[in-house]
Amino acid sequence: MIELTTADLVSITGGRITATADPGATVAGVATDSRECSEGWLFVAKPGEVSDGHHFIDRAFAAGAVLALAEHETLDPDGAVHPAVIVQDAVIAMGQVAAHLVALLRQQGTQVVGITGSAGKTTTKDLLAAILATAGPTVAPIGSYNGEVGVPLTVFGATTDTRYLVIEMGATGIGHITYLTDMVKPDTGVVLCVGTAHAGEFGGVENIARAKGELVEALPVDGTAILNLDDPRVAAMASRTRATVLGFSMDDDGSGAAVSATDIVIGADGCPEFTLTLPGGHSHRIRSGLIGRHHVANLLAAAAAAHALGIDGAVIAGTLQDRGPASRWRMERTERADGVSIINDAYNANPESMRAALRTLAELGLPGADGTARRTWAVIGEMLELGADSIHEHDLIGRLAVRLNIKKLVVVGRGAKAAHNSAVLEGSWGDEAYFVETPDEAEQLLQEQLEPGDIVLFKSSNSSGLRHLGDRVAAHAVPSGPTGTPATGIGGAR
The missing domain is CATH 3.90.190.20 (Mur ligase, C-terminal domain)
Structure with a gap:
């Protein structure tokens, strides 16, 4: 993590410092789980659905935390106020700190990629991160950190030498992805599919499409929108972005996709093999270590995003060759x-x-x-x-x-x-x-x-x-x- 002082955190969040906190103390990491705290870390005492983080501040300090980001003052076992920055909403404050760090990262040239979709986000994130890591230090989410808490935690993992920051973006309502894009300002956005996940919360599939499209709406004019042309709702998002559109497809139907898969064969082990075609007509035969035909779309999305970020086609193909799942419980x-x-x-x-x-x-x-x-x-x-x-x-x-x-x-x-x-x-x-x-x-x-x-x-x-x-x-x-x-x-x- 890029080190911040207590005074920095007060300035960024508009919070107030407790009497026991040292304004010059630096934090070297951030955790929302007291068991994950290490020496010199900041513990975010966020209220949860099951438990309140304020109840675990003592444990966080025992594990090495030097400061808490909290919504009210708490006392240690001796009756002294814990060193903390007090804010109105700890989760929103996390986002403010993450936005500040992304701004610092951008000054050094870090490229930010956002990935969303009703399915395949984590697999695509893992594939893309593996490709980008061949070109420079890359930070990507642990597991499926993709919401208002998970995205800041991903950002906190970046350092001054991070070249690529890959962000997975989930949503359960309109405006959720906009909140995340306002935080991380992606240069490249990948939309995989619009399905019926969370349909009950969104109020229908069309609202899901509206929400997922918030990612491409946030891209800059010199950015790139990576769109799945096999999904009509995703393909329609081309009209919602000012960025360059790079489409991918696993259907040979004349979609005009610049990135495509042809001659798809599923092996006896369930792993797909296909010919990857990238812009410029460059083709590479790839055998994936992932199980299932549906993963071809995720492989294409990762390849398209890597190409947009300037990675050579041979490197993309070589990295994807035989690569299996990196996150647990995905086929x-x-x-x-x-x-x-x-x-x-x-x-x-x-x-x-x-x-x-x-x-x-x-x-x-x-x-x-x-x-x-x-x-x-x-x-x-x-x-x-x-x-x-x-x-x-x-x-x-x-x-x-x-x-x-x-x-x-x-x-x-x-x-x-x-x-x-x-x-x-x-x-x-x-x-x-x-x-x-x-x-x-x-x-x-x-x-x-x-x-x-x-x-x-x-x-x-x-x-x-x-x-x-x-x-x-x-x-x-x-x-x-x-x-x-x-x-x-x-x-x-x-």
Whole structure:
């Protein structure tokens, strides 16, 4: 982090200093979790949905913090006021500090990239950061830090030698992305797709498109908007920006995309291979280490943004070659010793990403070169924040699982039960479709019925908790029978 003094923080936020704070003290890092504080750090005591950061100020100072950014004074165990800068809103103050630091970074030539979309942000961010790191020091979010707290925390990770700052931008309402763009002033903006994630909060898909387009509206005239021309709502954002538009496409439909994928082939391991074409007609054959055809769009977006930032095509292709996921629970594949494959894609879910994951699972279950098919299991939980469309969208997912010939469907939790009901109506019955109330019940079912050769997908929204179930099942193994061969389990022969 670029060091700031207590006096700097007072000036930036308009806050007031407590009597015990040293105006000349410098902070070397920022944390909103007291467990993450280190020597010389600033602890932001923000109120949370579950707990209030002010209750953890003592722990932060014990861990090495030298200052708190707080909304009211607090006392240490001896009754003395904690050294702090007191502000009206700690989260807004974080944004003010981040905006100040970005302004300093810009003076030294740091390029800022913003990435948004209803799905694929984290994967695209990871891919782009890997490419840009070949050209200079690059800072990108940890995991999915993409909101009013996560974006400032990403900025705080930048230093005076940072050449590229990659920002992931999420939103659950109109104006949220504008708040973030006002903070970081991106030079390049990437819009991946407009889906139905958070549709309930936004009040409809058109409002989602309006919100995602706030990113390209914020770009400067000498900036670049990277747009997915395969998504009509994203393609329409070209009229909303003064920046140069660089489109990408994985459909050979004459879209005029300057960055495209052709001759797409999905390998037996589910990883796509394709020919990447960049502006100027330069082409490179790439095999990705990511699982699923849908990741081709994320690869193209990262390639397009890197090209816009001046990275050579051969470097882009070389970096993307065989690169797998960098963040957890994104089509994360684990091969158990007993021959069961686990694909954990349960970091988050919306109807678009759920459909993409199910199609990938179906492709992985197809007969291989030896003519042998694999039994496929889809373990799905609730897709949250869909509002009034929730039952309908879960219904569609259950029907799709049957139509894709997924062999076993396990629906976890009342919020997703419509997917089980529709699967039964569509033609799955008996031991093909299961409904369980909890992840623990699902774990027991899988432990009893999984057989060597099975492939299991876990997919749900983050709060549904299936990512942790996927981790536990990945650590299991089918018990051996008396002859040393794997037991078949309750499900019997496949």
